[in-house]
Amino acid sequence: MKPLLPPVFVNGVEIPAERIANEAQNHPAPKNKPGLAWQAAARALVLREVMLQEARARGLSPDPAEIAPGQFETGDEALIRQLCESAITPGAVTDAGLHDHYLAHPERFRAPSLYEAAHILFPREMDMAGPRARAQAVLVELRANPRRFAELARAHSACSSKENGGVLGQLSAGDTVPEFETALEALAEGQISDPVETRFGLHLIRLDARARGDVLPFEVVLPRLRDARAKAAWAQAAARFASDLLMKATIDGIRLRAA
Incomplete structure (x- = not known):
């Protein structure tokens, strides 16, 4: 053995x-x-x-x-x-080779997108069954009448943004936690998400507007590319x-x- x-x-x-x-x-x-x-x-x-x-x-x-x-x-x-x-x-790393890479993958070199969004937050609890049930119930109401978002945010959200109907204003990369940002990127304008879980709890997110960042000039991204x-x-x-x-x-x- x-x-x-x-x-x-x-x-x-x-x-x-x-x-x-x-x-x-x-x-x-x-x-x-x-x-x-x-x-x-x-x-x-x-x-x-x-x-x-x-x-x-x-x-x-x-x-x-x-x-x-x-x-x-x-x-x-x-x-x-x-x-x-x-x-x-x-x-060897050549600028010519880096330029070819830049031209082949322009989407990788965009400036951060800007978002206008609103949310309803159901805070995290030891047992998340309660927040999930409440979020799903509110989501059913929103699916039936999306125009009630501000009303339902004021009634149910645990975020201070509820006083403004859940509106968060303009957001950019890094302004929110990764799960929230990923959900924003996946939404179409005017769409309301399924419950999104973060360390803060569950969010129902509405994307109001998105402005895609422009592709940055090669000279701007060159130092980062070289490194x-x-x-x-x-x-x-x-x-x-x-x-x-x-x-x-x-x-x-x-x-x-x-x-």
């Missing part, structure tokens, strides 16, 4: 089961599948060991950097960083480098996912 926690070796160097168990605390897994956390921890430590061995093989000596006032990297952290800096070469593409290029190069190291290593005690 195989042991529950078999030893793991990287080019003959053992990674103790106790160390893997400690690392597993940093890798969430379903309660009924703790083995998944152990496997993720073992893979992370295998990659770390492979990189440390490569750094030493290249003759690198740790030169810890200060990562916060008075706080420095460990020797192993410094070696891994130095290896990455010296060995990982991301692909995002540079990070993506580095991540891709790092993944290739790590995969190459793992393929060359002799690893026993765990099966690594295919690169």
Whole structure:
């Protein structure tokens, strides 16, 4: 019978089961599948060991950097960083390539949309059955007569906007919680939503108007594009480098996912 926690070796160097168990605390897994956390921890430590061995093989000596006032990297952290800096070469990012991407996906580069909306809020309770029943009952009345929205908001809403018939005024990206914003984006002008749940409770939302943001000029989004593409290029190069190291290593005690 195989042991529950078999030893793991990287080019003959053992990674103790106790160390893997400690690392597993940093890798969430379903309660009924703790083995998944152990496997993720073992893979992370295998990659770390492979990189440390490569750094030493290249003759690198740790030169810890200060990562916060008075706080420095460990020797192993410094070696891994130095290896990455010296060995990982991301692909070139050109403005011409970024411009092609911009032209191919203009909708991704719009300014935030503006909305005019109203809502009726049913506040969160320990048992949400009550708020859901009240919201559904009010929604039935609104479906029958949408013009009663202001009246029903004043009668039922837990938001101070009820004094104004539930009207929230002009809204932009970030003015509301994500669930509310997603519902606004999905509504047609004049439409009233089904109950939308947020951390505040349940909302019946009416979209009164939407102004789509214009596509931003390429020169405006270029710095953001450069930064995002540079990070993506580095991540891709790092993944290739790590995969190459793992393929060359002799690893026993765990099966690594295919690169």
